[in-house]
Amino acid sequence: MRKNLSEVNLKMAPTIIVKCTKCGGYMLSAKKQKTKICPYCGTNVTLQRAQHIATADSAPEASEILRKLKSERGFDRKS
């Protein structure tokens, strides 16, 4: 299924997925941001030094990619 244009335009901020330098957890960040607090271990990650997993054109797209990455890795162990 392809998204229609109005849906795509909602949140067009380029978003990156980076890997935490300490715990290896994946997180989302706006591309223009310089640092990000890891939601898993609380480390202030310098995005330039962190490994970039993926880049997306919008926040929803990035979170979709992140969800797939997590399910592949079994990162969420709630079930």
Ligand SMILES: [Zn+2]
């Ligand atoms: Zn972390």
